[in-house]
Amino acid sequence: MPFAPFVGVNHHRQSIVFGVALLEDEMEATFTWLFEHFLHCMFDMLRTAIITGQFQKCFQILDIVSAHSTSKSMLWSIYNPCDLVTMTFMKPTSIGQKTIEDFEAMWLDLNEKYDQKGNCWIQNMYNLRAHWAKSFLKDTFFAGMTTSGRSESIHSFST
Numbered sequence: 027m028p029f030a031p032f033v034g035v036n037h038h039r040q041s042i043v044f045g046v047a048l049l050e051d052e053m054e055a056t057f058t059w060l061f062e063h064f065l066h067c068m069f070d071m072l073r074t075a076i077i078t079g080q081f082q083k084c085f086q087i088l089d090i091v092s093a094h095s096t097s098k099s100m101l102w103s104i105y106n107p108c109d110l111v112t113m114t115f116m117k118p119t120s121i122g123q124k125t126i127e128d129f130e131a132m133w134l135d136l137n138e139k140y141d142q143k144g145n146c147w148i149q150n151m152y153n154l155r156a157h158w159a160k161s162f163l164k165d166t167f168f169a170g171m172t173t174s175g176r177s178e179s180i181h182s183f184s185t
Contacts, residue, residue: 035169129161
């Protein structure tokens with residue numbers, strides 16, 4: 027049964043639990059229901075930044091439900107399913123180029139160096155780059171959070 031904590035940070039950088047949900051499944055309709063109800067409980071005032079695990083449906087739902095937020099996928103969850111070549115490929119992209127142009131140039135160089143043009147997973151990550159590449163997110167405040175570790179620590183209490 028999927029466990030979905032909503033965790034934030036207060037002005038002392040301490041974790042705050044806004045709410046939790048036990049979900050019946052991981053279907054798009056379930057996540058849509060969850061985010062719509064969470065938004066309602068927050069008096070339709072969603073924060074400017076949301077950190078999520080890496081799954082594309084979540085991004086699509088967040089884009090629909092919360093047009094005013096910037097969602098961010100975490101690099102640890104991007105690395106998780108990777109083999110060594112893919113991890114080697116993705117590592118430089120996590121360093122955080124100063125500009126989007128620098129990121130794009132590095133991405134092209136890495137594609138040529140590691141011959142990953144046919145890798146569907148790599149291409150999907152490129153399509154989602156606005157959600158995880160630091161150069162795309164440098165103007166968004168995330169309260170010093172770089173992973174969804176706060177949610178994971180809350181999750182450990184539930185198991």
